[in-house]
Amino acid sequence: MSDGRHLSFWAFACLFFLLFLHPAAARGSGFVKTEGTHFSVNGYPLFVNGFNSYWLMTVATDSTQRIKVTSVFEQAAAHGLNVARTWAFNDGQYKALQTSPGVYDEQVFQALDFVVSEAKKHGLRLILSLANNYVNFGGKAQYVQWARNAGQNLNSEDDFFTNPTVKGYYKNHVKTVLTRMNSITGVAYKDDPTIFAWELMNEPRCESDPSGRTIQGWIEEMASHVKSIDGNHLLEAGLEGFYGESKTEINPGFSVGTDFITNNQISGIDFATIHSYPDIWLAGSDEKTQLSFVQSWIENHLEDGSRILKKPVLFVEFGKSSKDPGFGIGQRDSLFDMVYKQIYASASRGRAGGGAMFWQLMAEGMSSYGDGYEVVLSESPSTASLISAQSHKLAELARLFARLYAYEKSRQVNAHRRARWHQRYIGGRD
Numbered sequence: 001m002s003d004g005r006h007l008s009f010w011a012f013a014c015l016f017f018l019l020f021l022h023p024a025a026a027r028g029s030g031f032v033k034t035e036g037t038h039f040s041v042n043g044y045p046l047f048v049n050g051f052n053s054y055w056l057m058t059v060a061t062d063s064t065q066r067i068k069v070t071s072v073f074e075q076a077a078a079h080g081l082n083v084a085r086t087w088a089f090n091d092g093q094y095k096a097l098q099t100s101p102g103v104y105d106e107q108v109f110q111a112l113d114f115v116v117s118e119a120k121k122h123g124l125r126l127i128l129s130l131a132n133n134y135v136n137f138g139g140k141a142q143y144v145q146w147a148r149n150a151g152q153n154l155n156s157e158d159d160f161f162t163n164p165t166v167k168g169y170y171k172n173h174v175k176t177v178l179t180r181m182n183s184i185t186g187v188a189y190k191d192d193p194t195i196f197a198w199e200l201m202n203e204p205r206c207e208s209d210p211s212g213r214t215i216q217g218w219i220e221e222m223a224s225h226v227k228s229i230d231g232n233h234l235l236e237a238g239l240e241g242f243y244g245e246s247k248t249e250i251n252p253g254f255s256v257g258t259d260f261i262t263n264n265q266i267s268g269i270d271f272a273t274i275h276s277y278p279d280i281w282l283a284g285s286d287e288k289t290q291l292s293f294v295q296s297w298i299e300n301h302l303e304d305g306s307r308i309l310k311k312p313v314l315f316v317e318f319g320k321s322s323k324d325p326g327f328g329i330g331q332r333d334s335l336f337d338m339v340y341k342q343i344y345a346s347a348s349r350g351r352a353g354g355g356a357m358f359w360q361l362m363a364e365g366m367s368s369y370g371d372g373y374e375v376v377l378s379e380s381p382s383t384a385s386l387i388s389a390q391s392h393k394l395a396e397l398a399r400l401f402a403r404l405y406a407y408e409k410s411r412q413v414n415a416h417r418r419a420r421w422h423q424r425y426i427g428g429r430d
Helices: 002-026 056-060 063-078 106-121 139-149 157-161 164-178 213-229 245-250 260-264 287-309 329-348 381-425
Strands: 032-035 038-041 044-046 048-052 083-087 098-100 125-129 195-199 234-236 272-276 313-318 353-359
Touching (some): 048 313, 048 381, 056 083, 056 106, 063 106, 213 234, 213 260, 260 272, 272 287, 287 329, 329 381
Parallel strands (some): 083 125, 195 234
């Protein structure tokens, strides 16, 4: 009898710990992992309600302006947001991180150090993007130009994906960022759980090869390179979600040389991403058509994430521009509400919906960084309310799943202990 009481006590203690102490453990220092179609930390589920703020490193280069980074992180945390996506690149431009191939501005790197340390201080994780498809902040065009300056005969920006010299420049940048020792925390980036994931490139496109094979080869090579340096962090490619030849009918009337299915089936890619800008992709269409497109875009990708990829799908960029004709806050709120409901519905059924991240969050007094999509929480109470509500719902869902997991775990522990007790005290008598 005493052994039975001992068993019940420890089973209860185990259940109590898992049920009530788990949330703190999940918010702790563990690296984010994937388990099937879910994100997890320390073995417990994590759902993303996040945001983009591309400007964090650039603003932080000016120590007098770092308060804006702190302010955005404080406001984000207060609204339950848990992941921020930002640039870990600026190649050959104003306030460049990489001024020329392999040459870095230490002051700018220290600004990125500040962003990482400040995110940790506020309980946020970061997705750090390593290059840009576009000319903003240098992009693949800058890499190609550097190679031309070194004597390479290159005809197109898309040579970024195939030229050995250019690929060498990019690989060096990856290694430099991943092995960076943070000047504030003293922790190498590759060893810092504050970083949720690395992103190979913001919206890679190779329209000179619509088959997607060029991008496929590049992702395979660079994913392997990242993983050879950093086995701790997740990795995603930065894709918008355009399909290749097998499902072009899902695309908004054009393709960009990527394939959502095959590109994300690469073993080194841990989760899939999608972006959606129907106001740009379907320019001239009405609001109803655009909302319908986004809904279908999400549904198709979440289904493919669950059924084919068997990986989480993160909706990394979405938003509504105030520059669109007839814009009203109600339109933006309708988009956010629809996106959040679809993500929650998928997540609550245990499918591939890993979360969503709107573009973009800004602090007050930053109009020069605005692009029309910015959300200033203090100036947008209805949008802020939707964001907070989604954060709360996803946090509750994570707790529910954790409790179900804890119950099953304790049940298994209990069953194992009973089996041992039975073997010890009963089995020998048979």
